[in-house]
Amino acid sequence: MFPEIVSWIAVTLILVTATVMLINTDWRISLGALALQYLALLWLVTRHLPFAMGSAKLITGWMVVAILGMTRLGLTNAEDEESFFPRGQAFRIALMGIVALVTAGAAPSIETAIPGLGLPVIAGGLLLIGGGIIHLGVTTNLLRVILGLLTMLAGFEILYAAIESAILVTGLLAVVNLGLGIVGSYLLLAGSTPLESDEDL
Amino acid sequence: MSAPILWIAIPFIAGILIFLISSERFSATAGGAISAILALIALFIPIDVALLLGTISIKISPAIQFFGRSFELNTADGFLLAIIYGLASLWFFGTEASATQSRFVSFGLMIVALLTASIAVEPFLYAALLLEVATMLVIPLLVPPYQKPAQGVVRFLTYQTLAMPFILFSGWMLTGVEASPSDLSTTLQAGVMLGLGFAFLFAVFPLYNWIPMMMEETPPYATGFLLWALPTFTTIFALGFLDRYTWLRNSTQLMSAIQFAGLFMVASGGLFAALQRHFGRILAYAAIAQTGLILLIFGLQTTQMVNLVFLTLIPRGLELAIWALALSILKREAFSLQFSDLQGVARKYPVATASLVFAHLSIAGFPLLAGFPSRLSIWQSLTNDLSILFWIFVGMFGLLIAAFRTLAVFVMTDESGWKLNESWVQVTMLAVGVSGLFILGLFPQILQSLLINAPTLFEHLSQ
Numbered sequence: 001m002f003p004e005i006v007s008w009i010a011v012t013l014i015l016v017t018a019t020v021m022l023i024n025t026d027w028r029i030s031l032g033a034l035a036l037q038y039l040a041l042l043w044l045v046t047r048h049l050p051f052a053m054g055s056a057k058l059i060t061g062w063m064v065v066a067i068l069g070m071t072r073l074g075l076t077n078a079e080d081e082e083s084f085f086p087r088g089q090a091f092r093i094a095l096m097g098i099v100a101l102v103t104a105g106a107a108p109s110i111e112t113a114i115p116g117l118g119l120p121v122i123a124g125g126l127l128l129i130g131g132g133i134i135h136l137g138v139t140t141n142l143l144r145v146i147l148g149l150l151t152m153l154a155g156f157e158i159l160y161a162a163i164e165s166a167i168l169v170t171g172l173l174a175v176v177n178l179g180l181g182i183v184g185s186y187l188l189l190a191g192s193t194p195l196e197s198d199e200d201l
Numbered sequence: 202m203s204a205p206i207l208w209i210a211i212p213f214i215a216g217i218l219i220f221l222i223s224s225e226r227f228s229a230t231a232g233g234a235i236s237a238i239l240a241l242i243a244l245f246i247p248i249d250v251a252l253l254l255g256t257i258s259i260k261i262s263p264a265i266q267f268f269g270r271s272f273e274l275n276t277a278d279g280f281l282l283a284i285i286y287g288l289a290s291l292w293f294f295g296t297e298a299s300a301t302q303s304r305f306v307s308f309g310l311m312i313v314a315l316l317t318a319s320i321a322v323e324p325f326l327y328a329a330l331l332l333e334v335a336t337m338l339v340i341p342l343l344v345p346p347y348q349k350p351a352q353g354v355v356r357f358l359t360y361q362t363l364a365m366p367f368i369l370f371s372g373w374m375l376t377g378v379e380a381s382p383s384d385l386s387t388t389l390q391a392g393v394m395l396g397l398g399f400a401f402l403f404a405v406f407p408l409y410n411w412i413p414m415m416m417e418e419t420p421p422y423a424t425g426f427l428l429w430a431l432p433t434f435t436t437i438f439a440l441g442f443l444d445r446y447t448w449l450r451n452s453t454q455l456m457s458a459i460q461f462a463g464l465f466m467v468a469s470g471g472l473f474a475a476l477q478r479h480f481g482r483i484l485a486y487a488a489i490a491q492t493g494l495i496l497l498i499f500g501l502q503t504t505q506m507v508n509l510v511f512l513t514l515i516p517r518g519l520e521l522a523i524w525a526l527a528l529s530i531l532k533r534e535a536f537s538l539q540f541s542d543l544q545g546v547a548r549k550y551p552v553a554t555a556s557l558v559f560a561h562l563s564i565a566g567f568p569l570l571a572g573f574p575s576r577l578s579i580w581q582s583l584t585n586d587l588s589i590l591f592w593i594f595v596g597m598f599g600l601l602i603a604a605f606r607t608l609a610v611f612v613m614t615d616e617s618g619w620k621l622n623e624s625w626v627q628v629t630m631l632a633v634g635v636s637g638l639f640i641l642g643l644f645p646q647i648l649q650s651l652l653i654n655a656p657t658l659f660e661h662l663s664q
Contacts, residue, residue, distance in 0.1 A: 129366075136359060145355055149362050156366040163373050168268040172330040176365070179337040183358065186341060191349030 007047065007120035010040040014124050018131030019096045021147060022138075023089045027072050030147055035065045037128070041154050044124045048162040053170050057157060060174040064150060064181030071185040072143060075192060092138065099130030117162045128155025146184035153177060203262040204248045204274035208239055208282050209318045216310030224303060229296040232306030236290035236313070243282035248274055272321040277657040281320065281437070284511070284651065288518035289313045291634070292426050295522060298627040299422040299529035305342055309426060312338050316434040325445070326372035328438050329365045332402070336361040336431070342423040343415065353414030360401045360408055361431075367398030375446055382448055392455055395442070402435045403496065405462045406469055409489050413473075416481035421532060424481075425525025428488045429518050436495055436510060443499065444659040450502070460500025460589070466493025468592045471599025475606070480531070480538040480557075483603050484524050487564045490596050491517055494579065497593070501582050507655045507662050509578055515648060516571035516641055520560045523634040527557035530627055540606075545614020552623050554611045556631040561607060563638050565600035571641035574648075 017033040017040070024030055038061030046054035103126040110122050132152025139145060157173055215235050219228045246252065251260040264273040274282065293306050315335040319328035340358065344350045371394035378388050400408055415424055443450050450456075470490030477483045491513070498509045528538060530553040535542040547554040559570065566576030576597070583590050623631070641647065656663030 140352065140355075142350065142355060145359060149359060153362070153366070156369075160366075160369060160373075164369075166268075166270060168270040169327065169330065171268060172327065172334065176330060176333050176337075176362075179334060180362070183337045183340045186346075187344060187350040187355070190344045190346055 003047075004120070006043060007118070007124075010043040011120050011124045011127065013037070013040040014127050014131075015096075015100060018099075018127060018151060019093065021151065022092045022096055022131065022135055027143055028069075030144075031065050031069050031072075034147060034150065035062055037151065037154060038062060038065070040124065041128075041158055044121050044158045045161045047118055047121055049165055049170070053165070053167070054161075056170060056174060057177075060177050061150075061154070064177055067178075067181040067185050068143065068146065068188075071188050075188060092134075095134045095138070096131060099127060099134060102130060103127050114163075117159075121158060121162055125155045125159035128152065128158065131155070142187055143184065146180060146187075149180055150177065153180070203265045204278075205265045205267075205272040205318070205321050207242065207261060208274060208286070209272065209314050209321065212236070212239065212286075212310045212317075213314035216307045216314065218307075219310065220304060220307035226297055228303040228306040229293060232296070232310055233290045233294035235310065236286045236293055240283045240286035240290060243279050243286060248276050248279055250276065270327065271323040272318060273323055274317075274321050277654055278320065280651050280654040281658060282317070284515055284518075285313065285317065285433070288429070288515070288522070291519070291522050292429070295422070295526045295630050295634075298624070298630040299526050300533055301420060301422045301529065302342075302345065305423060305426070308338055308342050312430060316430060319434055320437055324372075325438075325441050326369060328434075328441075329368035329372075329398070332431070332434065332438070333361060333365045335434075339423075339427050339431075343419040343427070345420070351414065351418035353411045353416075353418050356411040357415060360404070360411060364398045364401035367394050367401065371395035371398055375449075378448060379446065388448065392449075392452070395449075396455070396458065399435070399439055400462070403432065403439075403492055404489065405496070406465050409466070412489055413477075413482040413485040416485040417479060417538075421481055421484070421528035421538070422525045425484070425521045425528070428485075429521045432488075432492050432495070433514055433518070436514060439499065440507065440510065440659050440662065444661045447661070450661065456500045456502055459496050463493045463496025463498075463500060464589060464592050466490060467497060467596035468493075468599075469596075471596030471603075473599070474603040475599040477603065478540045480528055480540070480543065480607065483561070483607065484521075484528065487524075487561065487600055487603070488521065490600060491564060493596070494575075494593075497589075498579065501579075503582055504663055505578070505582070507659050508652050509575065509582070511652050511655050512575040512578060512645075512648060513572075515651075516563065516575065516638070519571060519634060519637050519641070520563045523556050523631060523638070524560040524564075526627075526630060526634070527553040527560070530623060531557075534622070540610045544610055545612065545616060547611035548614060548616055548619050549622050551619060551621065552628050552631050556635050558604060558608050558611070559635050559638055561600070561604040563642070565604055566597050567601070567604075569639065569642045571638045573642050574645035 014037060017037045020033040021030045038058050041061065042054050042058040045057055103123050106126060107119055107122040111117060111119055128151050132148045132155060135148030135151060136145060212235060219231055222228065246261060248261045249263045251258050263275050264271050293309060296305050312335045315331050319331040322328055322331060336358065340354065343354050371391050374387060374391035374394060378391050404412060467490045470486045470493055474483050474486035477486065495510060495513055498506055498513065531543055531546060531550060532538055534550065563570035563572040566572050580590060
């Protein structure tokens, strides 16, 4: 009973953090929400994977948050505030509400189709996938695109951990997450450094 | 020595070492030479067969275990490795001529090694993860540190990342379909998942918008390499799926959908190419049309499918390399690839412009050039379907119009007199490439010796 309650708390945390990431314009709060999201991911992933493999995902996620945070901290310009049309907070909350409704509707039927996954695991995974895709849909800002991709991948990892427990897959998914963090960091820095040599031309 | 160490670990480590030595000339020569040697080994030393050299016995073992999973390259993979590393060596030797940054070779080698790992990994589904890692390694090639990333690159990263979960989920669902083929809803779900995953990977309409955007924003040589490498390995990955799952091969609806997607890409790619005023965007649409042709071949459901795919893929590597190299040379002169900035450039850069036009004509399926034999084979396979033939013709005709527009812009000038501004390295590389186009066009039987082993790689598709 206790693990089930904690699982639903993790799902609630996922819903809150995904919404915060979607509506908040401050990158510090968004990265903090992402870090919390990985904590919820740890709990849901360890429903099906050993704790060591789950903690590897948590550490990877936090490393990505650290990489992105350090990079963004070093950028002095405030060029990331975008003027894209659907920026109203109400609009974004409504979008997240739709994701929550779809999750509530789809999770039981997925549980019937694939027994043993567990409702909280399915709900957490779907919420993150939906939140990530919505994030990608409403932004052109580079940091936010990377956050959207990481969120979507986190959701996928929760679901995939329930059906595939190979160490190689866990390792490669960690590489993909770290790679996204590093690539995002590289892209954020690109163009902000002056030319150093003829080769750069 | 095992095959995965030879064709995956060694080039990957070589890529890292070359990265540490940032000399442009050295990196191009080293990367090209390593790839050429690996191609020759693949061509002449069969995997898993003991060879006696005097008293020494040499045998390349096929598999290696890594984190509980196997990486395996068999005897049948030999020709594939020879083609991949042969074409890669061409790209790497061309680096100096294209004046691309020296890290192109190091990252390129690592990318080719990872993509080769995607062919070797068992279960083969994990290839989706390796393709994603390779995608991320491409990014530093596309965005130099001094340049702000444009929208095309971000979109490319997004689409490739979205593909991975779809492919992995569909692979898991496909095992369920195999267990109970009569379960229609699982079959449909698996088909949709798989279709979406490959739509992102192949950049099927309308998901190909990042390709023209990227050709405008990024270095043409690096983008050309990407347009060669990723679709080539995605094609091999897709052939693996078709070969492994009987219901995929036998599903007429799925094959029709693939054929329709391919046809749409051929026709739209050709038509859009004809309407562009930017040389990079023309290359992008030509590459899209060519990917469409490969999808079209998938839908043919003929026993010759594997041969036809490789007959299209091999010249594609050569054509894109020449085209991208020529564009790099011209971009260094004009800093732009707009029509207005390159008018009359044929008189200053005759070899680069001529090579570009030949590569373009080859992709359009012009007779005597490398692209023609595969187009002829496709037309022969479609003789009883005139509507498909018509739309292929529309696409190819669009590419042909684009080629003539290109030629017209290159020679449009009031100046008189010709000058050769290309360096001898550039002239040599382009001349070798164009000779290759003519040789493959005039003597396509050369490829037959390579393709003779292709059906053994995908046994079910060739039966």
